[in-house]
Amino acid sequence: MAENRHKELGLSDEKVLEMYETMLLARKIDERMWLLNRSGKIPFVISCQGQEAAQIGAAFALDKEKDYVLPYYRDMGVVLTFGMTAQELMLSGFAKAEDPNSGGRQMPGHFGQKKNNIVTGSSPVTTQVPHAVGIALAGKMEKKDLVTFVTFGEGSSNQGDFHEGANFAGVHKLPVIFMCENNKYAISVPIEKQLACEKVSDRAIGYGMPGVTVDGNDPLEVYKAVKEAADRGRRGEGPTLVETVSYRLTPHSSDDDDRSYRSPDEVAKAKTNDPIITFGAYLKEVGVMNDDSEKEINDRIMKLVNEATDYAENAAYADPESALKYVYAEEK
Numbered sequence: 001m002a003e004n005r006h007k008e009l010g011l012s013d014e015k016v017l018e019m020y021e022t023m024l025l026a027r028k029i030d031e032r033m034w035l036l037n038r039s040g041k042i043p044f045v046i047s048c049q050g051q052e053a054a055q056i057g058a059a060f061a062l063d064k065e066k067d068y069v070l071p072y073y074r075d076m077g078v079v080l081t082f083g084m085t086a087q088e089l090m091l092s093g094f095a096k097a098e099d100p101n102s103g104g105r106q107m108p109g110h111f112g113q114k115k116n117n118i119v120t121g122s123s124p125v126t127t128q129v130p131h132a133v134g135i136a137l138a139g140k141m142e143k144k145d146l147v148t149f150v151t152f153g154e155g156s157s158n159q160g161d162f163h164e165g166a167n168f169a170g171v172h173k174l175p176v177i178f179m180c181e182n183n184k185y186a187i188s189v190p191i192e193k194q195l196a197c198e199k200v201s202d203r204a205i206g207y208g209m210p211g212v213t214v215d216g217n218d219p220l221e222v223y224k225a226v227k228e229a230a231d232r233g234r235r236g237e238g239p240t241l242v243e244t245v246s247y248r249l250t251p252h253s254s255d256d257d258d259r260s261y262r263s264p265d266e267v268a269k270a271k272t273n274d275p276i277i278t279f280g281a282y283l284k285e286v287g288v289m290n291d292d293s294e295k296e297i298n299d300r301i302m303k304l305v306n307e308a309t310d311y312a313e314n315a316a317y318a319d320p321e322s323a324l325k326y327v328y329a330e331e332k
């Protein structure tokens with residue numbers, strides 16, 4: 001039997017199965033959304049595919065009761081782990097009134113849900129970074145035992161918001177985990193045209209914090225790095241920059257044609273390292289999952305995705321008048 005890496009990290013068999021199930025759920029919701037988009041039922045998809053291991057490995061290392069997550073648009077794995085449901089995600093895809101993120105007002109991928117400590121984000125990339133730093137500062141001032149976890153792409157690590165936020169967090173030793181999900185592209189721009197340094201994590205030294213680069217296709221490696229970063233933050237030692245390296249398996253969004261800037265061979269090669277397949281294989285090697293339980297998990301998830309799709313498709317749109325809400329103060 002293969003080496004049991006999750007036990008060494010203090011993760012039970014049940015926990016790693018739960019991680020796998022969450023990864024698979026994110027993938028299956030995402031795949032369904034593409035079908036719905038291509039059949040003209042939902043307007044837009046921006047995918048998590050290829051980044052599930054990084055997102056779920058990281059989110060499992062946080063404390064859902066205390067910590068705040070400030071996800072970016074690909075982070076379906078993070079928000080599912082923090083308590084958003086398949087049904088809620090589908091309601092957002094269909095832009096229905098019951099969508100908890102925005103009541104159907106925003107594009108999908110703009111996650112926000114107060115009860116689950118998921119802080120809403122904006123469309124300009126990286127604006128969530130200074131927000132995460134501000135929440136960490138408030139937590140420190142109020143002596144709360146919280147860390148904030150913020151994600152962004154490697155292209156977004158060139159934005160001023162990242163540098164300003166990282167510097168402030170470093171100077172004030174704030175409990176922030178900066179996680180860069182490096183998927184090798186910023187729309188059509190490949191990684192070698194984005195960075196002058198070798199790794200995104202090399203940037204950490206400039207802001208007085210540790211920087212690590214880990215395999216973003218391995219949820220256990222990401223879990224370990226984020227757990228260490230969270231422990232460091234809680235001890236008052238300040239922020240950490242974690243870079244997870246994976247590959248964007250889909251086009252940038254449902255409005256992009258990636259054949260114009262990368263070869264199908266390159267994508268096919270990346271698919272041989274698909275984290276859903278490699279983590280599933282690991283669970284089988286260590287005897288946590290077998291063909292029967294894999295089928296049972298798969299069937300259960302497909303049922304959930306089907307039910308979520310049906311519910312959201314049949315749900316009501318927002319009342320047009322409600323578009324005027326939250327813009328101007330209402331008369332008492």
Ligand SMILES: Cc1ncc(C[n+]2csc(CCOP(=O)(O)OP(=O)(O)O)c2C)c(N)n1
Nearest residue numbers: 123124125152153154155156183185186187
């Ligand atoms: C400030 C700003 N500039 C440009 C855009 C348009 N835009 C949306 S996503 C994106 C690419 C971001 O790439 P990266 O940060 O690597 O994230 P990825 O999509 O690869 O996960 C761009 C340029 C934007 N939303 N905000």
Ligand SMILES: [Mg+2]
Nearest residue numbers: 153154185186
């Ligand atoms: Mg990218």
